[in-house]
Amino acid sequence: MDGGKDIDPVPARPDEAQDPSRIGVDDWVASHEGRRDRGEGLLAEIRTELERVPRPAFFAGFGVAAALLPLFTSNDYIVRVGFDTLLYMLLALGLNIVVGYAGLLDLGYVAFYGFGAYGYAMLASPKFGLHWDTLAIIPVVVVATAILGFLVALPSRRLLGDYLAIVTLFFGQLFVTVYQNGNRISFLGLTRSYDLTGGPNGIPDVDNYDLGGLHIGSVRGYYYVALIIFLLVLGCVYLVDLSRTGRAWKSLREDPLAAELMGIPVKRLKLIAFACGAGIAGLTGTLFAGLNTAVFSANFDVATLIIVYAILILGGAGSLGGVILGALVVNVSLEVLRTPGHATWIFYVVLAATLIAKVRPWKRLAVLLVATIGLGYAAHAIVSSAWPRGVEGSASVGGWFGDGLNGWELHPSNPRFIGNLAFVALVFAVLLLTMIDGWKRLAALVPTLYLASFVWENRLVVEPSITRLILIGVILIVLMNARPQGLLGTSRVEIV
Amino acid sequence: MSERLLELDEVSKSFGGLQCIERLDVHVDEGEIVSVIGPNGAGKTTLFNLVTGIYAPDGGDIRFEGQSIVGLEPHEITARGIARTFQTLRLFLNMTVKENVMAAAWSHTRAGIFRSILRTPGMRREEKEIEALAEQRLAFFGERLMGYRWDQPAYSLSYANRRRLEIARATATNARLLLLDEPAAGMNPVETHEITQLIGELRSKGGYTILVIEHDMHVVEGISDRVIALDHGIKISEGTFDHVATDPRVVEAYLGASATKTK
Numbered sequence: 001m002d003g004g005k006d007i008d009p010v011p012a013r014p015d016e017a018q019d020p021s022r023i024g025v026d027d028w029v030a031s032h033e034g035r036r037d038r039g040e041g042l043l044a045e046i047r048t049e050l051e052r053v054p055r056p057a058f059f060a061g062f063g064v065a066a067a068l069l070p071l072f073t074s075n076d077y078i079v080r081v082g083f084d085t086l087l088y089m090l091l092a093l094g095l096n097i098v099v100g101y102a103g104l105l106d107l108g109y110v111a112f113y114g115f116g117a118y119g120y121a122m123l124a125s126p127k128f129g130l131h132w133d134t135l136a137i138i139p140v141v142v143v144a145t146a147i148l149g150f151l152v153a154l155p156s157r158r159l160l161g162d163y164l165a166i167v168t169l170f171f172g173q174l175f176v177t178v179y180q181n182g183n184r185i186s187f188l189g190l191t192r193s194y195d196l197t198g199g200p201n202g203i204p205d206v207d208n209y210d211l212g213g214l215h216i217g218s219v220r221g222y223y224y225v226a227l228i229i230f231l232l233v234l235g236c237v238y239l240v241d242l243s244r245t246g247r248a249w250k251s252l253r254e255d256p257l258a259a260e261l262m263g264i265p266v267k268r269l270k271l272i273a274f275a276c277g278a279g280i281a282g283l284t285g286t287l288f289a290g291l292n293t294a295v296f297s298a299n300f301d302v303a304t305l306i307i308v309y310a311i312l313i314l315g316g317a318g319s320l321g322g323v324i325l326g327a328l329v330v331n332v333s334l335e336v337l338r339t340p341g342h343a344t345w346i347f348y349v350v351l352a353a354t355l356i357a358k359v360r361p362w363k364r365l366a367v368l369l370v371a372t373i374g375l376g377y378a379a380h381a382i383v384s385s386a387w388p389r390g391v392e393g394s395a396s397v398g399g400w401f402g403d404g405l406n407g408w409e410l411h412p413s414n415p416r417f418i419g420n421l422a423f424v425a426l427v428f429a430v431l432l433l434t435m436i437d438g439w440k441r442l443a444a445l446v447p448t449l450y451l452a453s454f455v456w457e458n459r460l461v462v463e464p465s466i467t468r469l470i471l472i473g474v475i476l477i478v479l480m481n482a483r484p485q486g487l488l489g490t491s492r493v494e495i496v
Numbered sequence: 497m498s499e500r501l502l503e504l505d506e507v508s509k510s511f512g513g514l515q516c517i518e519r520l521d522v523h524v525d526e527g528e529i530v531s532v533i534g535p536n537g538a539g540k541t542t543l544f545n546l547v548t549g550i551y552a553p554d555g556g557d558i559r560f561e562g563q564s565i566v567g568l569e570p571h572e573i574t575a576r577g578i579a580r581t582f583q584t585l586r587l588f589l590n591m592t593v594k595e596n597v598m599a600a601a602w603s604h605t606r607a608g609i610f611r612s613i614l615r616t617p618g619m620r621r622e623e624k625e626i627e628a629l630a631e632q633r634l635a636f637f638g639e640r641l642m643g644y645r646w647d648q649p650a651y652s653l654s655y656a657n658r659r660r661l662e663i664a665r666a667t668a669t670n671a672r673l674l675l676l677d678e679p680a681a682g683m684n685p686v687e688t689h690e691i692t693q694l695i696g697e698l699r700s701k702g703g704y705t706i707l708v709i710e711h712d713m714h715v716v717e718g719i720s721d722r723v724i725a726l727d728h729g730i731k732i733s734e735g736t737f738d739h740v741a742t743d744p745r746v747v748e749a750y751l752g753a754s755a756t757k758t759k
Contacts (some may be wrong), residue, residue, distance in 0.1 A: 239612055239613050239615065240609055240612050240613060242612075243607065243609075243612030243619070243623070244598075244602065244605055244607055244622075244623070244626070245607075245608065245609050245612060246612075247591070247598055247599045248602055250588065250591055250599075251588045251591065251596075251599040254587075254588035254589060254590055254591060255586050255588060255589075257550070257586065258582065258586035258587070258588065260569070260570045260571050261548055261550070261570050261574060261579070261580060262571075262574060262579070262599060262600040262666075262668075263571050263574035263575050263579075263600065263602045263604075263669045264571055264599065264602045264603075265569070265571045265602075272609070276609070490590075493589050493649070493651040
């Protein structure tokens with residue numbers, strides 16, 4: 001024991017305490033806010049300062065920044081990526097109501113998105129010869145989608161958790177199937193077959209948005225329309241979140257039975273949450289159909305659902321800022337991967353940043369880097385003399401960095417098979433890393449890093465569509481370990 | 497005689513073959529504090545679950561303010577004026593202390609989604625009223641749930657404060673009848689003494705009628721106008737505390753038949 005330290009006197013018994021009003025008020029609880037989520041150092045200070053800024057100011061800041069984006073680029077592709085990101089934000093915003101606030105696991109969500117897109121396409125295309133005004137279509141589609149959401153939730157309003165997830169997943173699949181085969185729908189086999197959805201060919205030649213005579217025909221136009229719609233919906237959701245309804249949703253997420261017994265009509269609120277989420281998804285669908293001028297059922301399958309969920313979980317379910325940040329991280333990072341040069345830069349920068357952040361002290365880091373670089377040059381020298389075909393390819397990135405990589409990395413001329421093997425080996429190597437410790441881990445990290453860069457250069461960078469899914473998986477796994485509440489979510493306590 | 501607030505008329509409930517409550521008659525008059533005692537498994541909490549609508553009775557009738565409440569949804573029963581706390585605490589742990597109480601004001605407030613988005617004057621006024629109500633209900637517990645605690649998540653509270661918060665939340669429903677399920681469980685002697693006084697104040701200052709399940713006989717003795725003893729779903733004794741505490745059948749239920757014989 002530390003002899004010099006003063007030992008607190010034994011606390012008085014509660015009934016003998018000098019100041020009875022202090023009973024139960026302990027300092028640990030009083031300093032709760034100060035302890036929560038707060039680390040030390042600069043990052044923590046920045047976070048403390050940011051938490052003081054009211055959220056609407058953040059949203060306004062985001063709106064201004066997003067509005068300026070198209071002015072700084074002449075590249076329509078970048079604006080298009082921005083538009084897609086806004087669509088994902090809208091989708092995540094709707095899902096946030098159902099999953100984040102009300103705590104209902106809705107796996108059929110993307111069907112509402114498709115319903116909205118098809119609804120717009122049917123009312124504004126030569127398909128049925130209808131060319132309604134967009135300002136008329138939007139309310140009709142949003143209300144219809146909300147009613148659909150209400151109807152889907154109606155039989156499942158008594159279901160919880162896993163059961164609800166399965167029922168809604170079925171609904172989502174049912175939607176895709178119906179729309180894929182909707183070109184020969186016959187009512188109970190009694191009537192002749194009608195073509196409602198165009199089947200696998202979808203509905204082409206959909207009209208652009210026409211807002212009361214204002215024709216939106218360009219990507220930039222859609223970007224601004226999407227931004228305005230997003231900010232409006234964000235504002236609405238924010239206000240509802242603060243209201244009586246928002247509190248009721250959160251309380252039923254916390255404890256449905258207690259909520260019911262505190263006078264909250266839990267079933268009705270679940271239906272409202274479903275309908276609100278579905279309405280927002282339907283609205284997003286009209287934007288999608290308006291810009292793409294064609295809809296196909298394949299646009300609304302499980303892959304889209306997974307991305308929306310990834311955004312929501314990554315950003316932090318229940319957090320509006322998290323919706324924005326999650327969509328930016330997921331969609332922008334996925335788009336960047338399409339250009340191999342950029343992707344490779346990001347890969348190595350992220351790798352280096354992770355190592356610098358995680359490997360301590362710096363001597364150990366230096367040993368690791370020197371060993372990895374040395375291993376690379378040694379392997380390159382051996383392979384180039386023994387098996388020249390193994391270094392025939394070249395790095396995916398140019399400039400000095402690419403030249404350096406060319407002398408370090410192995411690039412077989414036909415890397416498909418060996419690259420796949422290496423990928424499997426990499427997965428096992430990473431799993432092995434999680435099981436060992438200390439100097440063994442450091443030693444194993446050297447070949448693993450080299451293997452990772454080999455797999456990246458030879459397989460992942462040339463197949464961005466697969467790499468993006470792997471990347472989302474990796475981001476989610478890492479995040480769920482490091483920060484289970486998501487980037488901007490607040491940590492939740494389930495049982496205490 | 498004062499008004500019959502709650503009346504159970506030959507209420508029965510069984511789960512499978514297990515008869516939990518059998519032809520039970522219970523009544524609570526306006527302004528009374530009635531305690532329900534009995535060994536574990538006697539059917540006390542089942543009684544609460546029947547009154548609040550979590551379970552539907554197999555037979556008999558439950559009347560509140562003279563009207564039958566059998567078949568109503570639990571939230572409708574709460575809106576009529578019965579609120580409860582839970583033996584195993586069921587707070588909204590990740591919401592703040594104040595939000596917990598504000599959420600319970602649902603049944604006597606009106607603003608819907610559209611009014612919340614438009615922030616109509618009525619909605620803003622109502623929101624202010626809800627907040628004032630929550631603050632007033634929390635102030636009932638003295639310093640315990642005041643000040644910095646309002647904006648802390650409920651999980652940061654100590655056990656005794658969670659019990660207090662549950663009572664505050666139940667009162668925010670503007671109920672006339674409070675059902676308290678073991679309010680003193682897990683509290684130290686000082687806190688138990690406090691909760692005894694508090695239940696008295698809930699009636700004298702708050703005007704609530706209270707039906708309480710309690711195991712701590714000091715609390716039961718301190719608060720009860722009338723005590724009902726249950727065993728195996730049957731009312732075995734009813735009356736003043738002294739009457740019930742000395743009733744041989746109650747002693748038998750708690751300690752076994754031999755205890756009464758050797759006495």
